[in-house]
Amino acid sequence: MARDYVNLVRHPDNAALFRAVEMSILAAHSQMPLHIHAEGLRGTGKTTILRSARSILPRIERVRGCLYNCDPTKPHCPEHAHLDETELAEIGTEWIPMPFLEISHSAKVATVVGGIDLEKLVNRAHPEAALLPGTLAQAHRGIVFIDEINRLADTSPELADILLDVMGTKPGRLQIEDAGLPTVEITSLVTVWAASNPDEDPGPLEGIRRQLADRFDLCVDVKRPSNHATVMAILQPELRMREWQAPEVQQTVAARLTGGLYRLARQTIATELLSFLAHIYLDHGLESLRALEAITLAAKVHAALVGKENVEKTDLQAVIPMALKHRTLPHVLADILDELNNFGKVAEEAKPAEAALAAATAPSSTVVNNNEPNQANRSFLSRLFASIREPAGEENESADEDLLPGSPQAALSPASTSQAKRTWLDASLADPEMVNIIAPPRPASALPDVPESRLVMGQTELERER
Ligand SMILES: [Zn+2]
Known part of the structure; x- marks a missing residue:
């Protein structure tokens, strides 16, 4: 058992x-x-x-007694494939595990695939040549x-x-x-x-x-x-x-x-995830398209198991190791998983809930040390500033609900609708992203044109320059 x-x-x-x-x-x-x-x-x-x-x-429903487990809606076996609806209805259906x-x-091959049904062949009353379905057919x-x-x-x-x-x-x-x-x-x-x-x-x-x-x-x-x-x-x-x-x-x-x-049923995969799959197929030289078919089917089933209708990155993360383990080398699989891990990171960071959390938990030093904000840092900064500007607690209830604290829209919106409500803040406080940056009066020089003596300058020398 x-x-x-x-x-x-x-x-x-x-x-x-x-x-x-x-x-x-x-x-x-x-x-x-x-x-x-x-x-x-x-x-x-x-x-x-x-x-x-x-x-x-x-359990599955089949045409009653069919050794080939014919689906009553589309029978396929030699015995039932040609029957019409009324003939099938006469036979009836049954539920089996x-x-x-x-x-x-x-x-033996014959027991796996099927072969002559010896019992029917040697039947004294009704000898007939018939096929006995093998394990695979059954x-x-x-x-x-x-x-x-x-x-x-x-x-x-x-x-x-x-x-x-x-x-x-x-x-x-x-x-x-x-x-x-x-x-x-x-x-x-x-x-x-x-x-x-x-x-x-x-x-x-x-x-x-x-x-x-x-x-x-x-x-x-x-x-x-x-x-x-x-x-x-x-x-x-x-x-x-x-x-x-x-x-x-x-x-x-x-x-x-x-x-x-x-x-x-309706599980779908977004175009950008399909595009990611096309990219790994082409760029990592996957041997067969069967790999992609396996990934897409498995990802849909994975999503369906948890009741989702759309396949998400996490579904791909769960199934790709299983779908590619036997189809590619370990280091290639590791690269693909790395790329998948980074895929859509920037876009994800813009999600309001996550952004608010990130802004709330990130140590302030992270921000201070970021002298050269890249794309990701920029969106992080805008979220942080937005969350600082947004009033907390009771006053938040009166705030425009569409503009969640920390959402990028809140950071980038012209300070119109929500500004009136920010009574606690000096209205003149500039949004660092909206500040008009004016170039310094002295035009910049190309690096090769700068004399060696000026390449490294101390604080005092810099001040003297000004
Ligand atoms: Zn059948």
């Missing part, structure tokens, strides 16, 4: 896999396979996490799990080829063929989960079958708890829950997934 998913210990070194699993279930439920590959040493619990996810799978099947290393709209996929890719190349086909497109294609029967091609919406130990023979999957590794949208590193504090927190359940994730949050996510309440 699989262990209950919500009771497994989640810590910083395995949390990414939990999140990836939840994202993948939500994607599968929305009929968009998000394939995941968990890499880690023995004893990291990666297979336990993956197998226990069975306990949080939602989302399929979770495992492909073992000893599996896992349509659900999940297939393959442990030690690096060994499978090495020892069973024909199974690896089948996976390449099924995972090549979304939805994938599955060809069922057997001697004497016409080949049947059906669509496959199977989500593939795999686990491997990169330190064991024959090595990491991307080393053996790079193409197959690239088929996985996300590749997640799972580690043992890596430091003293983590182990201590694991030993103290209350601390653990407070530190990493409140139990009720875990329960809620699991319950909402099980109940099929999450939906991947």
